[in-house]
Amino acid sequence: MTIIRTENLVFEYRKDDESPPVRAIGGVNIEIEEGSFTAIIGRNGSGKSTFAKNINALLLPTGGAVYVDGFRTSDEGALWEVRRRAGMVFQNPDNQIVSAIIEDDVAFGPENLGIAPDEIRRRVTDALRAVDMYEARAKSPHMLSGGQKQRVAIAGVVAMRPRCIVFDEPTAMLDPRGRREVMDILLRLHRDGITVVLITHFMEEAVKADRVVIMDAGEIVLDGPPAEVFAHSDEIRALRLDVPLTVDLCDRLRRRGHDIPRDIVGVEEMVAYLCR
Amino acid sequence: MIRDITIGQYYPGDTPVHRVDPRLKIVITLVFIVMLFVTRDFLGYAVAVAALGGVTAASRVPPAFILRGLKAIFLILLFTFLLNMFMTTGTPLVKLGFLTVTREGLYGAVFMGLRLVLLIVGSSLLTLTTKPIKLTDGIESLLKPLRAFGVPAHELAMMMTIALRFIPTLLEETDKIMKAQMARGADFETGSILRRAKNLVPILVPLFISAFRIAQDLAMAMEARCYRGGEGRTKLHALKMGRVDAVAMAFTALFVALLILERVYAGAIRAALISLFLV
Numbered sequence: 001m002t003i004i005r006t007e008n009l010v011f012e013y014r015k016d017d018e019s020p021p022v023r024a025i026g027g028v029n030i031e032i033e034e035g036s037f038t039a040i041i042g043r044n045g046s047g048k049s050t051f052a053k054n055i056n057a058l059l060l061p062t063g064g065a066v067y068v069d070g071f072r073t074s075d076e077g078a079l080w081e082v083r084r085r086a087g088m089v090f091q092n093p094d095n096q097i098v099s100a101i102i103e104d105d106v107a108f109g110p111e112n113l114g115i116a117p118d119e120i121r122r123r124v125t126d127a128l129r130a131v132d133m134y135e136a137r138a139k140s141p142h143m144l145s146g147g148q149k150q151r152v153a154i155a156g157v158v159a160m161r162p163r164c165i166v167f168d169e170p171t172a173m174l175d176p177r178g179r180r181e182v183m184d185i186l187l188r189l190h191r192d193g194i195t196v197v198l199i200t201h202f203m204e205e206a207v208k209a210d211r212v213v214i215m216d217a218g219e220i221v222l223d224g225p226p227a228e229v230f231a232h233s234d235e236i237r238a239l240r241l242d243v244p245l246t247v248d249l250c251d252r253l254r255r256r257g258h259d260i261p262r263d264i265v266g267v268e269e270m271v272a273y274l275c276r
Numbered sequence: 277m278i279r280d281i282t283i284g285q286y287y288p289g290d291t292p293v294h295r296v297d298p299r300l301k302i303v304i305t306l307v308f309i310v311m312l313f314v315t316r317d318f319l320g321y322a323v324a325v326a327a328l329g330g331v332t333a334a335s336r337v338p339p340a341f342i343l344r345g346l347k348a349i350f351l352i353l354l355f356t357f358l359l360n361m362f363m364t365t366g367t368p369l370v371k372l373g374f375l376t377v378t379r380e381g382l383y384g385a386v387f388m389g390l391r392l393v394l395l396i397v398g399s400s401l402l403t404l405t406t407k408p409i410k411l412t413d414g415i416e417s418l419l420k421p422l423r424a425f426g427v428p429a430h431e432l433a434m435m436m437t438i439a440l441r442f443i444p445t446l447l448e449e450t451d452k453i454m455k456a457q458m459a460r461g462a463d464f465e466t467g468s469i470l471r472r473a474k475n476l477v478p479i480l481v482p483l484f485i486s487a488f489r490i491a492q493d494l495a496m497a498m499e500a501r502c503y504r505g506g507e508g509r510t511k512l513h514a515l516k517m518g519r520v521d522a523v524a525m526a527f528t529a530l531f532v533a534l535l536i537l538e539r540v541y542a543g544a545i546r547a548a549l550i551s552l553f554l555v
Contacts, residue, residue, distance in 0.1 A: 056500055080502055088500040095490050096497035100441040101409060107512035109501040114508045121512060142444035156501060 003069055003164050003195050004032040004055055004086070010063030011050055011218075024050040026218040027064070034163065037187075037196045039209035039226075043240060047218035052168045052199045056086040069163060084113060087157035091169045093149035094141070102144075102152055103128065103137040109160040120159075127159035128152075130192075131185050147178025154185055164195035171202065183208070203244040207265050214239070227263040246270045285345070287404045293335035294405045296524045297517055298414030304528050305402045311535050312391055312398075319545065320538050321387075324394055327531050328401070335405050345400040346393060353392055360385035410513075412436045417515055430506025438494070446487060453482050 011025040025047045032038055042048040053059040054066050057073040069085045071078035087109075090096045099105040103124050110120045128134040131151040141149055150170055157165055167186060171179040183205060190196045198209060206212050212229040214222040216239050222229045230236070230247045237243065243251075246267055250260045264270050296304075312324060332339060346353070366380030403411070416433030423429050454464065457478060464475055538545065 058496055058500055080504070083500060083502050088497075090493065090497055090500075092493055094445055095493035098441060098494070098498060099409070099437055104409065104512060108498075108503070111510050111512060112502040112504065114510050117510060117512060117514045120510065124512065140444070141441070142448070153497075160501065 001034045002031045003034040004030070004197070005067045006030050006054075006061075006064065007067075008064035009051075009054060009061050009066055011047075011054060011059060012062045024218055025054070028215075028218075028220055030213070030220065030223075032164075032195065032197065034195055035190075035193050036211060037190045037198070037209045038211045038213060039198045039200060039206035040213045040215060041200060041203070041206050041241065042215035043201070046215045048199050048215050049168055050218075051215065052088070052166045052197065055164075055166050055197065056088050057082045058088070084160055085163045087160055087162035087165045089150070089154055089157055089165060089167045089170050091172050093146055093153055093173065096153050097141045097149060097156070100140050102133065102139050102141065105141070105152060106137075106155045106159050109156055113160065123159045123161070124155075127155040130158055130189070131155045145178060146174045147181040150174060150178065150182050151185055154182070154189075158189070158194075162194070164197065165189065166197045166199070168199045169201070170198075171200070171205065201241075203242050203247075204267075207244050207246070214241070226265045230265050231262050285400070285403055286407055287335075287337045287341060289336055289405065291335050291405075292520050292523070293331060293401075295518075295520045297515055297521045298406050298410040299417050299515060300517070300521050300524060301402055301406055302411075302414050302418060304524060305399055307528060307532065308398045309395060311532060312394055315535050315539060317542060318387070318390075319542070320535055321390055321394065323531070323534050323538060327527075328394065328397060331401060335401065337401070337404050342397055342400060342404065346396055349392070349396055353389060356392060357385045357389045360388050408440050409437065412440070413511070413513065413515060430509070434506075442490065445490070446483070449486050450479065450483055453479050453486075 006028050009025055009028040010023070012021040012023050014021050028051065040048045040051065050059060054061055054073070055068065057066075057079055060074050066073045068082045071081045071085070073079075073082050097105050098108050106124045106127050107120050110123050115123070124137075125134065128137055131154050133148065133151050133155060136144065136148065136152075141152065144152065154165075154170075170186070171182050174182065179202075186196060186198065187208065196209075198205065200206055207226050207230075209226060212222070212224065212226050213220055214229065214236065221239065222232055222235065230243060233243045233247050233251055242248075244265055246265055246269070249270065250264060253260055260273070264273055308324075308327075315321060315324070332342060361377055361381045361384075362375045364378055364381035364384050366378035368376045369379055369382065370377045406414070412433050415436070416429050419427055419429035419432065454462075458464070462475060462478070464472060466472075467475070
């Protein structure tokens with residue numbers, strides 16, 4: 001079943017009143033399956049973050065339409081239905097935590113939805129357990145590391161029980177350890193059936209998805225399973241994007257005359273292939 | 277160094293005083309303040325001091341911690357005391373040049389000084405024993421009926437919550453900016469006060485920009501989590517009155533009754549006390 005669908009999505013904005021409109025997204029058609037894990041990659045200014053904000057109606061399309069679970073984001077009455085179905089985790093962990101106490105922050109979303117206190121308590125407990133932050137529930141955010149803060153932010157979204165979570169470069173401001181923690185949680189949520197859309201510029205993260213979409217200048221350039229997309233490594237390099245380490249290694253080995261299967265993109269698969 | 281600043285002056289604990297419902301605690305503090313103005317003599321204050329002493333003991337907050345709060349108002353206290361002592365007309369006691377200390381003046385000075393001290397100690401006991409977050413909840417809940425008159429109760433509480441959340445973040449930011457500028461030779465530690473104040477301007481500009489950026493990000497994150505104002509919002513911690521609150525109410529009623537009785541029968545009590553001492 002499709003959960004997110006865009007129809008010729010166009011998004012334009014003006015820097016100020018006089019300047020001509022800038023086209024951030026120019027006619028994107030995409031369908032995202034429920035329960036899937038899609039990674040969207042692109043350079044700065046490729047429109048990937050703007051696309052993410054169009055999914056949960058933080059930005060509304062200037063042309064075309066976005067549907068989340070059948071609700072059209074530009075319908076005024078559908079706004080809250082869209083947002084409770086499609087949660088969003090942002091880049092800066094500090095700037096998305098509202099309360100000075102962790103569990104109060106996780107409760108913020110459910111409180112906004114008008115859920116009964118007992119049920120909120122249950123959801124907060126579940127959400128904090130889901131991100132392994134239950135022990136820190138009474139602490140203040142400024143006592144936590146970046147990775148921990150980002151996990152609390154994820155718990156705040158999970159507590160709203162969304163069908164889909166859009167991660168807008170959630171690891172960009174974290175150290176390697178925090179990055180790993182957040183990716184582990186993200187993969188776990190995906191296994192539990194939540195649709196994950198990950199906006200990133202880390203190729204190693206994109207490899208873990210079951211679909212990779214590459215955007216450039218507001219349009220989709222490549223779209224498919226990781227093995228298929230990264231097979232176009234020359235095209236990806238031409239867009240001035242990196243390719244995953246494994247893909248790079250395979251390319252170099254092939255150039256030296258080794259015959260390596262095309263479907264290897266992850267580090268584990270590569271290790272398994274080389275050590276066979 | 278800048279991170280050592282504590283927010284508010286909450287003294288952690290789990291005593292009955294800490295557990296009293298924040299709404300009730302705010303009301304009790306207000307009642308206490310009103311009663312300080314009802315009483316007219318030292319006997320009334322004796323009751324107030326006894327009550328305050330009892331609550332302080334029950335709260336396990338060290339008295340030194342409470343008295344530290346008085347340091348901030350020491351100048352005001354001194355000013356009130358001197359003004360009352362010299363400016364009241366009545367029976368002269370001592371003459372100091374053109375100033376005269378009167379009997380009534382001395383009485384008034386001690387009386388007013390004591391009232392001020394009790395006022396500060398009473399209200400600081402509220403902030404010492406109540407978590408800022410709970411205090412915010414209490415204020416929101418108490419202001420709710422005033423919404424009909426246009427008091428933005430939820431918005432005020434939300435602002436306080438966010439302020440509490442972001443004070444450490446902004447302090448960290450300030451620290452970062454200061455260090456970045458010190459690394460490039462800025463000097464915040466020497467020179468006259470005026471000079472040092474001037475040197476702070478280059479910190480304030482980036483700090484403001486950063487605060488606005490945070491506000492923008494936060495507003496977006498809040499909207500993404502379905503925030504749409506106080507309408508239709510529920511609360512994780514629903515405030516509930518319990519047994520501790522009943523006890524607190526009983527004590528408050530007793531305190532109010534004692535002070536009113538004291539005021540009504542002040543003359544009779546004084547006569548009784550005098551005769552007691554004369555016997």
